[in-house]
Amino acid sequence: MSNGTTSPSLDLGVIGNASAAALIDRDASIVWMCAPRMDGDPIFCSLLGQGVDAGGEWSVTIRNKVASEQRYLRNTAILETVLSDRDGNRLRVTDFAPRFKASGRIFRPQTIVRLIEPLDGAPRVEMRLQPRYGYGAHAPETTRGTNHIRFLLDGQVMRLTTDAPVEFVERGTPFLVDRAYAFILGPDERLTQAPVHVARMFLEETENYWCEWVRYLSLPIDFQDVVIRSAITLKLCSHEETGGIVAALTTSIPEYGESGRTWDYRFCWLRDSYFTVKALNLLGATKTMEDYLGYVSNIAVDSPDGYLQPLFGLGLERRLDEAIVVALPGYRGYGPVRAGNAAYTQVQNDGYGSVILSIIQCFFDERLPVMGGEALFRRLEPLGDQAFRRWDQSDAGIWEFRTRNGVHTHSAMMCWAACDRLARIALKLGLDERAAHWxxxxxxxxxxxxxxxxxxxxxxxxxxxxxxxxxxxxLLMPEIGFLPAKDPRFLSTLAACEKRLRFGNHLYRYRAPDDFGEPETAFTACTFWLIDALTRVGRKDDARAIFADVLRHRNHLGLLSEGLHVESGELWGNFPQTYSMVGLINAAMHLSRRWEDVL
Structure with missing residues (x-):
């Protein structure tokens, strides 16, 4: 989407650094970015329509554009867009959020860097930098200096520093790009060196960081590009300062059209985080688990009786009141746009198992600098007590029904998993009496x-x-360890799910009408659960065929949203969805050949 002239789509790239994150369309427009955190006020919000005074994006438009090409620099979170005009002029836009090691720590400022360079001819660009606050309702006050513009955004100040003519940027005046120009948007701090020098230094260091990070992933021999892109994307959905992990970077992308199913996913669900941590652990990227351990430890300490609500803010906030945003019309005009998520008030009894499953590895993995011990185990036991108290109690379930409760099988299984894993941990720690108890x-x-x-x-x-x-x-019964995949009861359940929920190569989460009627899109995570189940029961050819179909439905950069409209094949739902990116990793790991079979 550029300047509101085209319909938005989920053909978006993600840049970030585990502190800041932004979504960029195929024409190099930043259409979504929240500040000061990923669950904050969107300063760029045009993905959900223009605000009251229009604006809400950071566009770079080349006059008479005829083509755009977009890719990630290999094994990085650095996005490159090449724009071409009808006269053969070509321009490269390189976008990233700085992330690298400096002074004994990870440097990850809430900063976006854009480097614009001519490739061929004499391209002219028009830049429109139009941040908003109040969910699109207000334009900020601005002040300018020789090389910067300051934006006052509801109490926070952001500064753009550039070596391009500030006058042209502020007024949206087209200008000739005859050399490299840098644009650095971040905290209200002065640069100590020229912007283009800082941008190139940040770019080199950030590229080196991501290449080194990828180098130490435990990859399968097949589908490596799929796994690498998915792993980087999951990392970008983590908030490293606190250890929280968002379910997705957006709010209110509808599950489909006018369904009214528009939810805010920019929070940390205990359930979703378990799947994310598990997938990264599978690749050997255990640092996210270590950070998440700190996050859930804080939650546990603040929950002395062990009760857990389903989701929290990235800063451990417990109140996430849901409100309708009136200033934004919604994705393609489909509203309502919501901020906050009332699901935090629900009872969802699967969270106890999710927390314990997500951090059990720290009791067994000798690679970790600090392993889990008896003190952590004792902090987890109140969660197990709650699980045992609640396993047969009614709840909203994994799908967060708002008007329909029941004793859900998945919730009960996760309560079982909480007790089962506590028994395993106690046995590992030599606490025989507690092991027998659990x-x-x-x-x-x-x-x-x-x-x-x-x-x-x-x-x-x-x-x-x-x-x-x-x-x-x-279908998660074998994954959780509740039943072996070859158990006749699971095999017949798999057959029943395929009969009722499978449509072609995609799986609906359920088909019974809920609060909003019958679901209209397949839930991509569920399709991956089907792939996993088929692989476990020995139907690998079927699993590979489904996986190949899912891969064809990724966007041009290899990313997935929450769901897929089966008839049109179009992506819908919040983006990028961690559930879906986790599924790509798991399927690739399960379906790849083994290294020893090839080398």
Whole structure:
């Protein structure tokens, strides 16, 4: 999308540094960026439509454009867009957020760097830098100096420093790009060197950082480009300062069209974070788990009775009140736009297992500088107590139904997982009495689930105890360790889910009507759960065919949103969705050949 002239799409790139993050369209416009955190006020918000006074993006427009090409620099989070005009002039825009090691720490300022360089001829560009605040409602006050513009955004001040003519940037005047120009948007701080020098130094250091980070990933022999891009994207969805991980970088991208299913995903769901941490651990990128351990430890300390709400703010905020944003019309005009998520008030009993599963590796992984010990185990036990208290209690479930509760099978399984993993941890620590205690509780829950979640007439487990509906989370039974994949009960449940939920190569999370009617898009994470289940039961050819289809539906940079409209093949839902990027990693790891089979 550029200057509101084209319909927005999810053909977007992501740049970031685990502190700041931005989404950039194919024409090099920054259409989404929140500050001062990823769950903050969007200073660039045109992805959800123009605000009251228009604006809300940072565009770089080449006159008479005929083509654009876009790619990531290899193994990095640095995005390069090449724009061409009808006269053969070509321009390169390089976008990134600085991230590298300096002075014994990771330098990751809330800063975006744009480097604009001529490639061929004499391109002329028009830059429009139009931040907003109040979710698009207000234009900031500005002041300018010789080489900078300051923007006052509802109490926070951001400064653009550049060696391009400030007059042209401020007024949107077209100008000739006859040499490299740097644009550095970040905190209200003076640069000690020329902007283009700082930009090139930051670029080199950031490229080196990401290449080194990728170098130490434990990659499969096949699908390496898929795994690398997915891993980097997951890293960009983490807020390293606190250890929280957002489910996605956006709010209110509809699940489909006028469905009204527009949710704010810029928060840390305990459930989603477990999947993200597990996927990065699988690749050997355990630092995210270590940071997340600090995040959930703070949550646990502040929850002395062990009760957990489903999601938190990146700064551990517990109140995330949901409000309708009136200044923004929504993605393609489909609203409402929401800020905050009322799901924080729900009871979702799967979170106890999610937390313990996400950090269990720290008790067993000798590579870690500080491993989990008895003190951490004791902090986790109140979560297990809550899990045992709640495993057979009604909740909103994994799909966060707003008007319909039940005793959900997946929630019960995750409560079982909490007790089961506490037993394993206690055994590892030599705490035999606690191991026996938690093993007894786990076996009690497991036996009850097997009895109460099974529908004999359907020859399948069901979404809720005593029910007759199915949902895709049942496919996670082997992943969680609840049942072996070859167990006849799981095989028949898999067959039932395929019959009711599978459409072509894609899987709906459920088909029964909910608060908004029947779902209209396949949920991409569920499709990956199907791939995992098929792989585990030995149907690898089927799994590979589905995986190949999903890969074809990624955007041009290899990224996925929450869902897919089966008929049109178009991406919908919040973006980039960590659930979906996790699925790419897991499927690639499971379906790749082994190194020893090739080398």
């Amino acid at each position: 093993r007894e509780r786990a076996e009690h829950i497991r036996a009850a689930i097997l009895a109460r979640a099974w529908n004999e007439d359907m020859n399948s487990f069901t979404s809720a105890f005593g029910g007759a509906d199915l949902d895709a989370s049942l």
